[in-house]
Amino acid sequence: MGVRVYFGTVVRAAPVPMGGELSCLDWENKKIEGKIPIVPENPNVEQDPNPRGNTRGCRGIQIIDNKVIAANYHTLQFFDLNLNHVKDMSHGLMVGIHEIYTNSGEYIWVASTAIDAALKLDLNSGSLIESFWPREMSNLSMSYHLKPLDIDKEMDNRLNFLSSSHIKHPSHLHLNAIAEWRGHVYALLNSKGLIVDLTNDRVVIEDESLKGGHNLLILDNGYAFVNSNFKVNTVIIYDINKRELLDTIDLLKFNWIKWLYIKSLTFSLLKGKTVLRFRKTLKTARPLFLRGMDIIGDQLFLGLSPASIVCIDWRQKKLLDAYNYSMDIHVCVHGLKIYVT
Secondary structure, rough: OOOOEEEEEEEEEOOOHHHOEEEEOOOOOEEEEEEEEEEOOOOOOOOOOOOOOOOOOOOEEEEOOEEEEEEEEEEEEEOOOOOOOOEEEEEEOOOEEEEEEEOOEEEEEEEHHHOOOOEEOOEEEEEEEEEOOOHHHHHHHEEEEEEEEOOOOOOOOOOOOOOHHHOOOOOOEEEEEEEEOOEEEEEEOOOOOOOEEEOOEEEEOOOOHHHEEEEEOOOOEEEEEEOHHHHOOEEEEOOOOEEEEEEEEEEEHHHHHHHHHHHHHHHHHHHHHHHHHHHHHHHOOOOEEEEEEEOOOOEEEEEEOOEEEEEOOOOOOOEEEEOOOOOOOOEEEEEEEEEEE
């Protein structure tokens, strides 16, 4: 049995054409087997006003029917397992894509983060099948005093939210991850610290530690995993059935990750040459920022910055293996998906 890790990167403060790539990693041999730039095109993004990477790089990744689906800012790009391009798929409501989700060869869910929408699209035609707009849902909007987004849903909105000003609105939810479980659709609303059941318009988990969180994976038993960057870089595990916290994994308790943290700060300080420039760098990029997650049995794969991947036994809380792709904290992993051969 072999394991390939398909992972995407986002490069903070880089020009959009050099803002990230999709890579295929032979996990056992720690060898990059191929990589390809991921750039938002048709329509092109000429300039990104947000140095942290608002439109840059490779976001969510899924694999279905031996096709790798990688999201950029407004488009899903399809590749074969050797990263040969197959096709692209986009829609006027794909705006600021983060994570994507599918367990079917028929459809895919897209987290359209800039406009707080969960979109379900036909994988063959690209047509919109269904959508959720939590800012317009009665229970959520009433409980959190949300106002609908001012948007014409029938027009092409893909370049209409390039500025980050909309995320400062008190009603912005930052819907950035979607999962299905037992026939219901769940979403992470990280600005409010919520996991919600969109199908039933209800809050399942409310936790301040979810603010700034990424990824949402729900196992068959109802265990939900989220990457948290709130105060401490941790993986949080909830029991969706009981609607309660189950466990946490503090990444800085692992020596390799602690080494990566210190080494990357040293690298950034030396590269910056001055303390002032170093501080400016940390406003744009910081070490151990968590994005990217996949689970194979007891093995939890995580992406972090500077671009690295770790494999943890999540039950025993043991670091099993690790790989460093770049020591530059501007380069961070975003999308991540495991393929077992």
